[in-house]
Amino acid sequence: MAVTVGLLVLGAGAVGAMRAATRLDRLHVRTDAAWAALDAALCRRARVVRGAEGSAALRRAVDAALLAGSDAALRTGAAGREEVENELGRVLAILDRRGLEPARAGRLADAEQRVVIARRVYNDAVRDTLALRSHRMVRWLRLAGTAAAPRYFEIAEPESSHDGLELDGAGA
Numbered sequence: 001m002a003v004t005v006g007l008l009v010l011g012a013g014a015v016g017a018m019r020a021a022t023r024l025d026r027l028h029v030r031t032d033a034a035w036a037a038l039d040a041a042l043c044r045r046a047r048v049v050r051g052a053e054g055s056a057a058l059r060r061a062v063d064a065a066l067l068a069g070s071d072a073a074l075r076t077g078a079a080g081r082e083e084v085e086n087e088l089g090r091v092l093a094i095l096d097r098r099g100l101e102p103a104r105a106g107r108l109a110d111a112e113q114r115v116v117i118a119r120r121v122y123n124d125a126v127r128d129t130l131a132l133r134s135h136r137m138v139r140w141l142r143l144a145g146t147a148a149a150p151r152y153f154e155i156a157e158p159e160s161s162h163d164g165l166e167l168d169g170a171g172a
Contacts, residue, residue, distance in 0.1 A: 020135065021143045027129040031150045034122040038153060041118040042085055045111040049092065051104065061088040085155045093158060112158045119153055126150045 046065040065088045092112070097105050133144050 017137060017141055017143065020132065020138055024129070024132050024138060024143055027125065027132055028147055028150075031122070031125040031129050034118070034125040035150075035153075038115075038118040038122045041111070041114040045108075045115050046088065048104070048107050048111045049088070061091040064088070082153060082155055089156050089158060115155075116157050119155065119157075123152050123154075126152050 042065065046062050050062045061084075064084045067084075092108075097108070100108070129150050132138060133149060138144060
């Protein structure tokens with residue numbers, strides 16, 4: 001009887017460990033996909049800004065952001081990517097958008113919104129992955145393997161401009 005109970009407990013533990021390992025693998029895949037989307041959104045924003053007429057500071061910030069997003073920088077582990085993107089964000093915050101043609105201003109606003117959404121999706125994936133990695137069973141059984149723990153991507157979000165857009169339909 002004791003052997004049967006022991007085997008059932010061991011079997012339940014094995015099933016739980018397999019489910020945790022599978023979930024952890026899926027979360028790592030989700031985090032990688034979210035990073036790819038965030039990187040694409042950041043590069044798209046930099047390319048949209050590149051064509052805008054602006055100051056030398058704007059050109060330097062755009063060039064630095066595009067360089068930080070390049071394959072070579074990603075392979076070497078671009079630790080300064082957040083600082084570069086924050087610098088571009090600061091320059092964009094003071095950019096006079098009234099001087100831009102309407103189509104470019106619209107593309108820039110769209111690109112900025114996509115960065116905000118992609119960053120939130122990525123950080124949500126990181127949060128979920130880190131939460132599962134912190135479980136005792138995952139740590140003890142080393143279910144994360146050799147995968148590096150993901151880290152949050154923190155950049156300042158642009159000020160939202162209410163250019164007559166209604167998000168709640170209330171009209172005010």
